[in-house]
Amino acid sequence: MDPGGGAAVSAAAIPGAAIPAAAVPATAIQSASGPEARPLAAGYLGGAWSWLTSSAHWSGDDGVWHRLLEHLAYSGVCLGLALLIALPAGIVLGHLGRFGALAVNLANAGRAVPTLALMSVLVLTPLGNRSDYWPLVIALTLFCLPPILANAYVGMREVDRDVVEAARGLGMTGRQLVFRVELPLARPLVMTGIRAGAVQLVATATLAALVGGGGLGRIITEGFALQSTPQVVAGAVLVAVLALAVEAVFWLAERALDPRRERRARGRGRRG
Amino acid sequence: MFVKPACGKGGYRAGSTAPSMRHLTPRAEVRAGEGGAVPGTGGTGDGVLSAAGGGSNCLVANDWICGEYLRTRAHDLLDAVGQHLVLTAESVLAGIVVAIPLTLLARRWRPVAGPVLGVTTVLYAIPSLAMFSLLLPVFGLSPSLVVTGLTLYSLTILVRNFLAGLRGVPEDVREAARGMGYGPVRLLLEVELPLALPAVLTGVRIATVSTVALVTVGAIVGYGGLGNLILSGLQSVFKAQVLTASVLCVLIAVVLDLLLLGVQRLLTPWTRAAGQR
Numbered sequence: 107m108d109p110g111g112g113a114a115v116s117a118a119a120i121p122g123a124a125i126p127a128a129a130v131p132a133t134a135i136q137s138a139s140g141p142e143a144r145p146l147a148a149g150y151l152g153g154a155w156s157w158l159t160s161s162a163h164w165s166g167d168d169g170v171w172h173r174l175l176e177h178l179a180y181s182g183v184c185l186g187l188a189l190l191i192a193l194p195a196g197i198v199l200g201h202l203g204r205f206g207a208l209a210v211n212l213a214n215a216g217r218a219v220p221t222l223a224l225m226s227v228l229v230l231t232p233l234g235n236r237s238d239y240w241p242l243v244i245a246l247t248l249f250c251l252p253p254i255l256a257n258a259y260v261g262m263r264e265v266d267r268d269v270v271e272a273a274r275g276l277g278m279t280g281r282q283l284v285f286r287v288e289l290p291l292a293r294p295l296v297m298t299g300i301r302a303g304a305v306q307l308v309a310t311a312t313l314a315a316l317v318g319g320g321g322l323g324r325i326i327t328e329g330f331a332l333q334s335t336p337q338v339v340a341g342a343v344l345v346a347v348l349a350l351a352v353e354a355v356f357w358l359a360e361r362a363l364d365p366r367r368e369r370r371a372r373g374r375g376r377r378g
Numbered sequence: 379m380f381v382k383p384a385c386g387k388g389g390y391r392a393g394s395t396a397p398s399m400r401h402l403t404p405r406a407e408v409r410a411g412e413g414g415a416v417p418g419t420g421g422t423g424d425g426v427l428s429a430a431g432g433g434s435n436c437l438v439a440n441d442w443i444c445g446e447y448l449r450t451r452a453h454d455l456l457d458a459v460g461q462h463l464v465l466t467a468e469s470v471l472a473g474i475v476v477a478i479p480l481t482l483l484a485r486r487w488r489p490v491a492g493p494v495l496g497v498t499t500v501l502y503a504i505p506s507l508a509m510f511s512l513l514l515p516v517f518g519l520s521p522s523l524v525v526t527g528l529t530l531y532s533l534t535i536l537v538r539n540f541l542a543g544l545r546g547v548p549e550d551v552r553e554a555a556r557g558m559g560y561g562p563v564r565l566l567l568e569v570e571l572p573l574a575l576p577a578v579l580t581g582v583r584i585a586t587v588s589t590v591a592l593v594t595v596g597a598i599v600g601y602g603g604l605g606n607l608i609l610s611g612l613q614s615v616f617k618a619q620v621l622t623a624s625v626l627c628v629l630i631a632v633v634l635d636l637l638l639l640g641v642q643r644l645l646t647p648w649t650r651a652a653g654q655r
Contacts, residue, residue, distance in 0.1 A: 150515035217584070218631035220591040222605055223624035226612040230620055309505035316507070316598065317612060326511050330598060335515055342511035346504045353503050 153336030154343060163340075168328070170344065176320035177348065180311045184243055185304055188250035192303075193296070196255040200262020200292070201284050209259040213252035221249055221310050225317045242319045249310055250303045257299025261292030294364060301356035308352045312345050322348060436618065444618035451619070454607070459626060462603025465593045466634070468525045470586050473532030480533070481540040482566075494537060502534040506595040514599070524596035531592060532585035539581025543574030576649050579642040583635055590631040604630075 157163060164170045199205050228234060228241035265288045273287045289296075315323030325341030436444035448455070484491040504512075509527040517523035547570045555569045571578075594605030602609070604623040611619030643649075 214587075217587050218591060218628050218635070220594040220605070220608075220624070220627050222594045222597070223608055223620075223627055226608050226620045227624055229612060230615060230617050305503055309503065312505040312507045313595065316595075316609065323505075323507055326507055327598070329511070338511045338514055342508035345508040346512070349503050349505055349508075350500065 150335050150339050154339035157334075157336045157340040158343070168324070170322075170325065173320060173322045173324055174344075174348070176324075177308070177311055177322045180242065180246060180314060180319070180321055181304070181307050181352075184246040184250055184307055184311075187243070187247045188254055188303060188307075189300070191247075192251045192254035193258055196258025196296075196299075197262055197284065197289065197292075200259040201280070201288060203263065206259060206263065209256050213256040216249060216252040221245060221313050222316060224248065225313060229317050238319060242314045242317070246307060246310055246314070250307045253302040253306065254299045257295050257302070258292070261295030261299070262288050264295065265291045294360075297360045297364070301353070301360060304356055305349060305353045309345075309349050440615065440617050442617045442621045444622075447618040447622065455622065455626065458604045458607050458623065459630065461601065461606075462590070462593050462627070462630060465521065465524055465528070465596065465601065465603055466586065466589050466630075468521075469528035469589050469593075470532055470582065472525065472529040473536050473585060474582065476529065477533055477536035477540055480537050481544065484537070484541060485544055491541070495541075498534040498537050501530045506531070506592050507598060510595065510598060519599045519601075521601045523599055524593065524601045527596075528589050528592055532589055535585040535588070536581050539577050539584070540574070543577030543581075544570055546577060547573045572646075575646050576642065579638065579645065583638045583642070586634050586638060587631045590627065590634060594627060 166172065196209065199209060225242060225245040228245050231241065233244075234241045269287060269291070270283065273283050278286065311321050312323035312326070314321045315327045322341060322345045325344065326338055329335070329337030329339075329341055435446075437446050437450075480494055484494045501509075506527065509530065510523060513523045513527055517526065551569060551573065552565065555565050560569065593603045594608060596602035597605035597609040600606065604627045607623035608620050608627075611617075611623065
C-alpha cells in the first residue's frame with residue numbers, strides 16, 4: 107500500500123471526516139509532490155482513517171477482527187494464569203505478613219527486565235521450537251504478576267491492625283479472618299492491582315508481534331514491512347484505543363462493584 | 379551492527395526495509411535458521427562474522443553463552459550500549475525538564491492538576507509500540523521519535539512523584555518559612571525542594587529503570603540500543619547475541635538504579651537515619 111496514494115484517497119473519500127478541512131489541500135499537494143517531501147501528520151491521519159474504514163482490512167486472517175481476537179485471547183489467558191498465581195500468593199503472604207520485601211522487590215525487578223528481551227529469549231529456548239504460543243504466554247504472564255501480587259500484599263498488610271486484633275478476639279480462625287475481614291477491606295487495592303496488570307498486559311501483548319506472534323501489534327509490524335505509514339498509524343490507533351478501553355472498563359467495573367465508594371480514594375496503585 | 383536507517387528525506391522508506399521486512403515471516407526464518415548454519419549471517423545486515431571459521435565452536439554450535447561472541451563483537455555491543463544509554467539519558471532528562479513546570483503549574487492552580495495527571499495517565503496507557511508508531515509521521519525514522527515517546531512515558535511517573543513530594547511537605551514548615559520572610563521562590567528552592575527530594579529522586583529512579591527497558595522497543599524504527607541486537611539476533615536465531623544483549627539491558631537498569639540510589643543517599647542523608655529508602 108503506497109502511503110502517498112492512501113493519503114490522497116482519504117482526502118477525496120471522506121471530506122472533513124477526521125481531518126481538518128484546511129489539511130485536505132495540503133495533503134493533496136503532499137502526495138502529489140512525491141515521497142521525497144516530508145509527509146504531513148494530518149495527511150497520515152487521513153490515510154490511517156481510510157485504512158480503518160476499508161472493510162477489506164477487517165476480514166480474513168490478517169484482518170483487524172482476527173488480530174483483535176488473538177490479542178484478547180493472549181491477554182485473557184495470561185490474566186487468568188496471573189490471577190491464579192499472584193492473587194493467592196499475595197493474599198497468603200499479606201495475611202502472614204512475611205516476605206513483603208520480596209514481593210515489592212519482585213515488582214521493581216520486573217520493571218528492569220525488558221519484555222522484548224524476555225520474549226526473545228523464551229522464543230529461542232526449546233520451548234519456542236515446539237510452539238509459537240507458550241513462550242509469549244509465559245513472558246506476558248510473568249509481566250502481569252508483579253502489580254497483582256504487590257497490590258494484594260500491600261492491601262492485606264494495610265488492613266487496620268486493631269480490626270484484625272478485634273476479629274481474632276472474637277475467635278475467628280485464620281481462614282475466617284482472611285475471607286471475612288482482611289479480604290473485603292483489602293479489596294480496593296486488590297482491584298487496582300488487577301486493573302494495572304490487565305492494562306499492562308493488553309499493552310505488552312502488542313510486542314508479541316515483534317517476535318513472530320499474533321495480535322493487533324501485527325498490523326503495526328506489517329505496516330512497517332509494507333512501508334505503509336497509514337497502516338502503521340491505523341494499527342497504533344487500534345492498539346491505543348484497545349488499551350484505553352480496557353483501562354476504562356476495569357475502572358468502571360471497579361467503581362460499580364465497590365460497595366464502599368469513599369474508600370476508593372486510598373487505592374491508587376503502582377503502575378508497572 | 380544494528381541497522382542505522384538513513385534519516386532525513388525519505389529516510390523511512392530507505393531505512394525501514396532492513397528491520398521490518400522480516401517481521402512478515404519471523405517464525406519461518408526461525409525454522410529455516412535452525413538447520414545448523416552459522417548464526418548471525420542470515421541476511422540481517424550484521425557485520426561479517428569474521429571469527430566464525432577460527433575455531434570458535436560456541437558460535438558454530440549457537441550456544442547461549444559464548445565468550446567468542448563477546449570478544450569478536452565487543453565493538454557492536456559497546457555501540458549498542460552507548461546508544462541505549464544516550465537514548466535513556468535524553469528521555470529522562472527531557473522528562474524532568476518538562477515535568478518541573480507541569481508540576482509547579484499543577485500545584486499552583488488546582489484545576490490544572492486533574493487534567494495534567496489525567497493526560498499523563500492516558501499517555502502512559504498507550505502501548506510503547508503504538509506510541510512510536512503514532513509519532514512516525516511526525517518524526518520519521520529517527521532517534522527523536524524514540525526519545526519523544528519515552529519522554530512522554532517518563533512524564534507520568536515524574537509528575538506524579540514530584541507532586542506527591544511537594545504535597546508531602548508539612549504545612550507547618552511552609553508557614554514557618556513564610557513567617558521567617560521567605561518568598562515563594564526561596565521557599566520552593568530552600569525548604570520545599572529538599573523536603574520533597576526523596577520522592578523526587580525515587581520518581582527519577584523508577585522513570586530511569588522503566589525507560590531502559592522500553593528503549594528496546596525502539597528497535598522497530600532501528601533506534602533501540604540493545605533492542606536492535608535482540609531483534610536481529612532473534613531473526614537470525616543467534617542465541618548468544620539475544621541473551622548477551624538482554625542481560626546487558628538488565629545490567630544497565632540495575633547499575634543506573636544503584637547509581638541513582640547512591641545519589642539519593644548522598645543528597646538526603648537524613649532519610650538514612652530514619653531507616654527509609
